[in-house]
Amino acid sequence: MTLNEIKDILRANVLTKCDTNMHIERVYSADLMSDVLAFCEPESLLITALTNAQVIRTAEFANIKMIVFVQGKRPDRETVALSEEKKIPVLITNLSMFDACGRLYEKGLRSCPDAE
Amino acid sequence: MPVADYMRRDCEVVLMQNKCEKTAEGVFFLTGKDFSNAGVASSELKAILEKMGINHGIIRRAAIAAFEAEMNVIIYTPAGMMRYSITPDYLKIVVEDMGPGIEDIALAMTEGYSTAPHYIREMGFGSGMGLPNIKKNADEMKLSSTPGAGTTLEFIIKIKRE
Amino acid sequence: MKLQELVDSLSLEVKTASFNLTKEVTGGYVSDLLSDVIANSKEGNIWVTLQTHQNIVAVATLRELSGIILVNNRTPDTETLKKAEEEGLPIMVSPLPAFELVGRLYSLGLRCQ
Numbered sequence: 001m002t003l004n005e006i007k008d009i010l011r012a013n014v015l016t017k018c019d020t021n022m023h024i025e026r027v028y029s030a031d032l033m034s035d036v037l038a039f040c041e042p043e044s045l046l047i048t049a050l051t052n053a054q055v056i057r058t059a060e061f062a063n064i065k066m067i068v069f070v071q072g073k074r075p076d077r078e079t080v081a082l083s084e085e086k087k088i089p090v091l092i093t094n095l096s097m098f099d100a101c102g103r104l105y106e107k108g109l110r111s112c113p114d115a116e
Numbered sequence: 117m118p119v120a121d122y123m124r125r126d127c128e129v130v131l132m133q134n135k136c137e138k139t140a141e142g143v144f145f146l147t148g149k150d151f152s153n154a155g156v157a158s159s160e161l162k163a164i165l166e167k168m169g170i171n172h173g174i175i176r177r178a179a180i181a182a183f184e185a186e187m188n189v190i191i192y193t194p195a196g197m198m199r200y201s202i203t204p205d206y207l208k209i210v211v212e213d214m215g216p217g218i219e220d221i222a223l224a225m226t227e228g229y230s231t232a233p234h235y236i237r238e239m240g241f242g243s244g245m246g247l248p249n250i251k252k253n254a255d256e257m258k259l260s261s262t263p264g265a266g267t268t269l270e271f272i273i274k275i276k277r278e
Numbered sequence: 279m280k281l282q283e284l285v286d287s288l289s290l291e292v293k294t295a296s297f298n299l300t301k302e303v304t305g306g307y308v309s310d311l312l313s314d315v316i317a318n319s320k321e322g323n324i325w326v327t328l329q330t331h332q333n334i335v336a337v338a339t340l341r342e343l344s345g346i347i348l349v350n351n352r353t354p355d356t357e358t359l360k361k362a363e364e365e366g367l368p369i370m371v372s373p374l375p376a377f378e379l380v381g382r383l384y385s386l387g388l389r390c391q
Contacts, residue, residue, distance in 0.1 A: 029377045031310035032328050034245035037180045038252065039350070039375065047377070049314055050240045054187075057155030058240075061162065061179035063172075071318070078152070096318070098306045098326075098380055098390035105381025112375065228330055228353065238311055243328065 001025070001109055003066060003089060006045070009103050010093040012068060015080050018089035024065055026112045029101050033058045040064055041112040047104075049097055051075035056082045056090075064088065070097045140164055141201040146186060148194040148215075151239070157198055158182040161209075168202065171276050177253040178207055178273050184246040185211045185269055191236055192216070193266070206255075207273045217263035225251065225259070279303050279387065281345055281368060284324065288382055290347060290370035293354060294362040301344040301368075305391040306383050308376055312337050319343060320391060324383070326376055330354045335361040335369075345369065349376045 004020040006012065014020070028040035029047035033054060040046060042063035048055060051073045059067055067083070069075060072094040075083075083090045093100055142164075144157035162179040182198065189196035193215025201208050218224045225247050232242020251257050254271035261267040282299040285292060292299070304322030309315050310329050319325060321342040327334065330352050338346055345368035348354060354362070354369055362369045372379050 027377045028375065029308070029380070030328060031240050031314075032243040032245070033240040034184065034243050034249050035310075035328055035350070037184065038245060038249050042176065048240075049309060049311060052239060053152065054154055054240060057159065057183060060155070061158060061176070061183045063176055071314070096307070096390035098308045098384070098388075101308065101377050101380040102384025102389070105377065105384060109377075111378040111381075228355070234312075234333075237329075237331075238313055240310075243310075 001104075001107065003091075005107075006066075006068070006104065007091060009107055010068065010091065010095055010100055012091040012093040015075070015090045015092060016084045016088075018087075022066065022089065025109070027101070027104060027109050028064075028112045029097060036064075037062050039112060044112055045109075047097060047100055049073055051079060053079045053082055055079075056086060056088060059083075059088050060086045067091070068093060068100060070095055070100045137168060138204040139202060140168065141199070143200075144186075144198045146189045146196045146198060146213075148190055148192075148196075150190060154187060154190045155183055158186050161198075161200055164200075165202070165207070170207075174207075174273060174275055178209075181250045181253040181271060181273070182209060184249050185209065185271075187241055188246055188269075189213045189215070191232065191241060196266075202275070204275065206275055209269075209271055211269045212266065213268075214266045217265055217267055218259070218261040219263050221259055221261060281324070284347075284383070284386070285370060287386060288372060288374075288379065290372050293369045293371055294359055295345075295366045295368045298345075298366045298368050303344045303388065306380065306388040307343075307390060308380050316341065323390075324388070326380055326383070328352055328376070330358055332357040332361055334358065335365055335367055338367055339365050343367075347372055347379065349374060349379050 003022045024045045026044040045066045046064045047068045049071045069092045165175045193213040196213030199210045227248045228244040230244035236242035257271040307319040307323040308326040325346045348371045351373045
C-alpha cells in the first residue's frame with residue numbers, strides 16, 4: 001500500500017516532505033518503544049499515539065519506513081525536523097489507534113509476521 | 117583546477133579511506149535525564165558502522181542494542197559513558213554508568229520486570245523489555261553491577277562483511 | 279456484543295473473572311499509555327494493550343471497561359491477576375500482535391466509541 005493510499009484511508013495529513021508513492025506491506029502498532037524495537041520489522045509502518053523524538057529514533061534504529069501518529073496528536077517542531085533529517089515520513093490522523101488499525105486491516109494490511 | 121574541485125577530491129579520498137578502514141573506536145558521554153539528546157550516541161554509532169560498509173542486518177542489531185543501553189543510562193542514572201570498538205571480526209560496546217546499580221541481575225533480565233517510574237512508561241519506555249532486547253540482539257552479553265556504585269554492561273556483536 | 283463472543287471468535291485465553299463474560303462490549307480501545315486510556319476510553323470498551331502492570335486494573339475499573347486483552351502473549355503480573363479477580367475484571371490473553379487483534383475486532387464490528 002502506498003503512502004498516498006494510507007493518507008486517504010486515515011484522512012491523514014503528511015507532515016514531512018516525502019515520496020507519496022512510498023510503499024509498505026506490514027504494520028506494527030504500539031506505544032512501548034522496546035516492543036517496537038523487538039517486533040517491528042524493517043520497511044514497515046509504525047502506528048503510535050506517542051509523538052516524542054524517541055519514536056523517530058526508534059524508527060531510525062529499527063529501519064521503520066513510515067510513522068502514523070494517531071488521536072490527533074501533533075509532534076513538536078524538533079521531532080518533525082528529526083524525522084525529515086532521517087527521511088522517515090510522518091503522518092497525523094484524528095482517528096483513534098483502534099479505528100486507524102481497523103481501517104488499514106480492512107483494506108488488507110497485515111501485522112509484522114515476526115510479532116505473531 | 118578550481119579550488120572547489122580540489123575540495124571535492126579531498127572528500128572522495130576521505131570517504132574511500134573510511135570505507136577501507138576496518139577498525140574504529142571511540143566513546144560517547146551520556147547525561148541522565150537528557151531526553152532531548154537520547155539516541156544521538158546510537159545514531160552516530162550507526163553512521164560510523166554504515167560508513168565502514170558493515171552489513172545492514174548487523175547494523176540494525178547493533179543500533180537497537182546500543183539505543184536500549186543508551187536509554188537505560190539516561191532513564192536510570194545521573195551519567196555514564198558508552199565505549200565502542202570495532203574490529204574486522206566484531207563490534208564491542210561497553211556501557212558504564214554511575215547509577216544506583218542493580219540488586220538482582222537475574223530479575224532485571226526478566227521480560228516485563230521494570231523499576232521505571234510512571235512518567236517514563238508514559239514516554240514509551242521502562243516496560244521491562246530493554247535488557248532482554250539487548251541480549252536478543254547481541255552475540256554475547258555481560259552485565260555486572262555494584263549496588264550504590266553503578267553498572268557495567270558489555271556486549272559483542274559479530275560482524276559479517278557484505 | 280458480549281465479551282464471551284469475543285473470547286470465542288478470537289480464541290482468547292481467559293485469565294481472570296471468567297464469571298463476568300456476559301458484559302456488553304460497547305467498543306474497543308487500544309493503547310499502552312495509561313493516561314491516554316484514562317482520558318479517552320469509554321465505559322464498556324474492551325482495552326487492548328501490552329501493559330501487564332497492576333495499574334491496568336485500576337485504570338480499567340476507574341473507566342468501567344468491560345475487560346482487558348493482553349497481546350503478544352504477554353503474561354500478567356501476579357498482583358495484576360489478583361487485583362483483577364477481586365474486581366471481577368476479565369483479563370484475556372492473545373498471541374496476536376495489537377494490529378492484528380484490533381483488525382479482527384474491527385472486522386467483528388467493534389469501533390472506538
